[in-house]
Amino acid sequence: MMKTLLTIVFKSTNIEKNESPWMIEFNDSHKKLFDKILNGFFNDPIQMETSSEPLNDNNYIVINIKLDKFEFLTPSLASNDKYSVWLKYNILLTNPEREYSKSWDITGYGEQETASLNQNQALINAIDLALRDTGANFTIKMEEEMESIISVIE
Amino acid sequence: MHRNILLSSLLLMTLITSCSTTRVDEEVNLPFQLIEGQSIVVLSDSYHTGNKTEIDFMDCLNKNLKRKQNKFNLIPTNQFKNDFYPWFEPSTAPQNAEQLPKFFKREIIKNKLEKLKIKYIINITGETTTNSSSGALSCAAGPGGGGCFGFAWWDDTSSYSASVWDLNEATVIGNVSASVTGTSVIPAIVIPIPILARTQSNACEGLSNQILGFFS
Incomplete structure (x- = not known):
């Protein structure tokens, strides 16, 4: 059981003249999210670098998680x-030996009213909510697909 | 001269106080019983339905309900959402009491609710809005000092309602609401003096009292 995860930094370009550019350092927040969920479903998932050699074992699935789109208003x-x-992630589950390949698009949305919050905090809250929503949708999808995943790795 | 201005400002401040009007409402649909030791959780309607209940209003409501009673156990909103993740997130949470049976089909949810003795969910909708504003304030500064002059005001309405869902019966047993309208003013003679109508905190106070009255 393996997965590939990324560390992401986002820098916006000026869309409007009066809009300052945004620099958002996600650090390992995406990785932590998926780690936590996958650790809940599987015992000892192994983390794999993009350049790693494939496993010499049929009983695994590689879960490749890629942040496809990040948009904010x-x-x-x-x-x-x-x-x-x-947020939109593309999640690819593969086991070439068993000809198993599935591609999921998992999305997450979050919004935060500015109200009494400063703009940084409001955006951070919106990102947190989007990440939680992504996690919720991913968890539900995993639950739905668990039987077919188990049939591959058993 | 400055002393006169200061006295005038203080006099104006005592004459002009912010005013607010509170309206509360209660409706009981079904008989119910809350036994001591049972738990309640307060959730807000999802923003996917267009609801805009503020985080600080939910914090205020949680604090008030915890502080003002010892009849029931209040599970903090965030703790409940984390315990039941991913089933009470904005995109996954039940939107009305009729959707509850679908959730209870999941053993994990049913068992957790039983373990925490959660009998009722209080679902909050509503928000604080600014209806109208007017007036003008201008400030200036020079080598001899600075100051402001003018008068500005605005009207806020904080309108919230709480729908009480019975988890065993999967139905709404009642509704309470609180609506507070208030006018805030800022008169300025040299020094601007904001006199704010705290509509949101008054609505929080009003709604928490209504909820406590409902269960008493």
């Missing part, structure tokens, strides 16, 4: 009073 861009964040 600020109050000035959306002409409202909230930050909205949207």
